[in-house]
Amino acid sequence: MMDHARDLASVRDATERLLTAAAKLDNASVSESSRLPGWTRGHVLAHLARNADALVNVLQGRPMYVSGDARDADIERDAPRPLDVQLADVRESAGRFQEAAAAPADWSRTVELRNGVTDQAARVPFRRWIEVELHHVDLGIGYELEDLSKEFTQREINFLAARFSRHPGVPALLIKQDDGRMLPTGALEGVSREQMESGYMPPLPELTVSGRQADLLGWLAGRRDGSALHVEGGALPSLPPL
Known part of the structure; x- marks a missing residue:
């Protein structure tokens, strides 16, 4: 059984770990390649921010993204930004996600994600936890799959x-x-x-x-x-x- 409140706390902790580690970068390293083919570290950070906002949409009953093309365009638009702007966006969008998840809601309800995928609302915090942890690894800045908690893995x-x-x-x-x-x-x-x-x-x-x-x-x-x-x-x- 999903414990969404516990998962939300894990999301906060994982986000802080990522932000602390990414703060040691500089603008030049943000523009360098990540471990994801075709994406710089800036792409990864931009995706994390936009994914948080997309999951707010999910929790509030709106489409996750306007379209797949719009999702990709937003990431491309935001990827070249300097480090301080990237980190502020990740932090602020993470705060919006936590705020939306703190609102009274029926966590047993069904929500719709991308490409018609549906899931129980209570699983959305875990899905966000996945995004933060795996993309922290994708940044290629010293955080590895071996560093993930046994529970998460x-x-x-x-x-x-x-x-x-x-x-x-x-x-x-x-x-x-x-x-x-x-x-x-x-x-x-x-x-x-x-x-x-x-x-x-x-x-x-x-x-x-x-x-x-x-x-x-x-x-x-x-x-x-x-x-x-x-x-x-x-x-x-x-x-x-x-």
């Missing part, structure tokens, strides 16, 4: 495994956890909709992926190529972009 692995569950572009596989538990994801080949709806449990996949939690998260989130993982029963599949 496990929850994000679970979240991404659920996202790829029954995805036609991902073969059925099992992710082996540190504690020995198996987390299924990917397509259930040969299983009909009627079988799924009846609660039918298909045979377990032969393809198994295991490794350190940071490496599993990196592969699932498109941040690492998976070469550090151990694979049994076949080749490590390429995952579709998030």
